Amino acid sequence: MDIKDIIKPENKVYGKTPVLKDAVLHYCPGCSHGVVHKLIAEVIEEMGIQDKTIGISPVGCSVFAYNYLDIDWQQAAHGRAPALATATKRLMPDKYVFTYQGDGDLASIGTAEIMHACNRGENIVVIFINNAIYGMTGGQMAPTTLLGQVTATTPYGRQADLNGYPLKITELIAQLEGTCYVTRQSVQNPAAVRKTKKAIRKAFENSAMNKGTSFVEVVSTCNSGWKTTPVKANKWMEENMFPFYPLGDMKDR
Amino acid sequence: MAEKVLMKGNEAIAYAAINCGCDGYFGYPITPQSEVMETLMKEKPWETTGMVVLQAESETSSINMVYGGACCGKKVMTSSSSPGISLMCEGLSYIAGAELPCLVVNVMRGGPGLGTIQPSQGDYFQATKAGGHGDYRMIVLAPASAQDMYDFVDLGFELAFKYRNPAMILGDGVIGQMMEKVEIRPQKARRTEEEVRALCDSWATIGKPESRRGNTITSLALEADVQERHNIKLQKKYAEIEANEVRYSTYKTEDAEHLIIAFGCMSRIGEAVVDYAREQGYKVGLLRPITLFPYPKAAIEALIPQLKSIMSVELNAGQMVEDIKVIANGRVPVNFYGRQGGMIPDPEEVFEAFVKSINK
């Protein structure tokens, strides 16, 4: 059979959403960022909101998110994305505004901005990538780094007395009156990917209903930072991160 | 006849913001400028013009809210005083790097550190040389009256949008707290969504129509050659601002042999010094820079042949005087008199310092 006989619309089982640009991802093979980008792009396409969505990229590996989704983007200073999102949504209430942030960006340098944006109940979507490490700067300790976890700045493993405890920021966020939907998901297998996509969709839908802030954490891998293979990284995440960062909805109202 | 209202300089900022069709104000309380946000909250412009007013959790956040709003092609602003402006410097660097228009008001108080809540001009360096990182400049306007505070809001936005660059009103505690009559200008409508799109669609993040690719606002360029090209472009813009936007005023400089240079509240004391000195037989004139960046270099240059001395009078340890020395370049003695910590000299005191400086 000729290949032309196979490539036909009726045989199509999967297609790339046009919201994703034809750019080669700069992410390491095995990184979770690319999967989450794709899910956001698909939700934007399915909801038909490409012309109404403003993304705000962080400082971190995903600073270049703007190279991949064909929407209007703002690139924030490290940790400040929720402040940009606050003004953007308040000045253009009919738009969908989301921030995309790593754990260093959201839970360390930008703690004040995320807490207060969520507490004010800004009608924005927050996508929070928790890979327990600073990916972009070469694998230093993040606020979410687990006890005992080896990083470039905890070469003997994170110790509570020396480095403090891993921060469950999502649990804190769930306490805030301003949030309407707070969930923790992952993307290491097809079932998890489907769940995360549903969560992202719900978050964007909430934003249109002015219900408050929707917050989607994605527990993620960083095999380069963790210095392991993609397959082993997934296993390490399941065995070590999921017990400390249990998956599921923390709040949905 | 235009309406004249008695108000503080800080209140003038708030009323001017509403009147000139500002879209959003984001701020954090700090003395001596808290009346700006207090006045806005009392006036509730969101019910009239639709202007957004928000108390942020910090100056770091307020400047980044301004950054977000500026990305949307909106007329957005913040105000603060010295310690708060220090916190904003990161954001200002991003805004300048990303080439966005916005207005920032600094009602200066004395420093360093927490310093004093009394008036100062100690942030001249920070405002004119860029307090944040990287080679950038802001357009800096120095008000000398409550009317200037009012008028410079509209002017600041106009210049900010003309050059897509942050503009700053660099006032001080005297101008912010002093009550004066202010002429209220006619209400301007806020820009409609269509007007914003017509004006800013090539760069702003206002939702991507099918006809164009998504816009990205960023200050990031990892490749050295790309970053250098961007730096050169910025410098070209600053040169254009220097060529077109210099503003200053002079007082009795025609026959002056000695020139006092002072900005903001000190320019008003400077006028009194000129009159007092002339009564004593000294031919003194005053030059008041209205824009501190761009600086009135050519105007000072033109006066140098007739001058025997220049004296810079500032509420700091001598900052603007450094710029004047570069212009004078040894051709005429450049002296300085300043008070710090919130102390304000009276005209006689400045006159005595002037006499001493020319007889030393």
Ligand SMILES: Cc1ncc(C[n+]2csc(CCOP(=O)(O)OP(=O)(O)O)c2C)c(N)n1
């Ligand atoms: C003000 C400031 N401080 C520090 C940095 C350096 N920096 C860049 S990315 C980063 C950490 C990012 O880690 P994370 O948010 O976890 O995202 P990831 O790269 O892991 O996706 C740091 C510290 C910076 N760019 N700006």
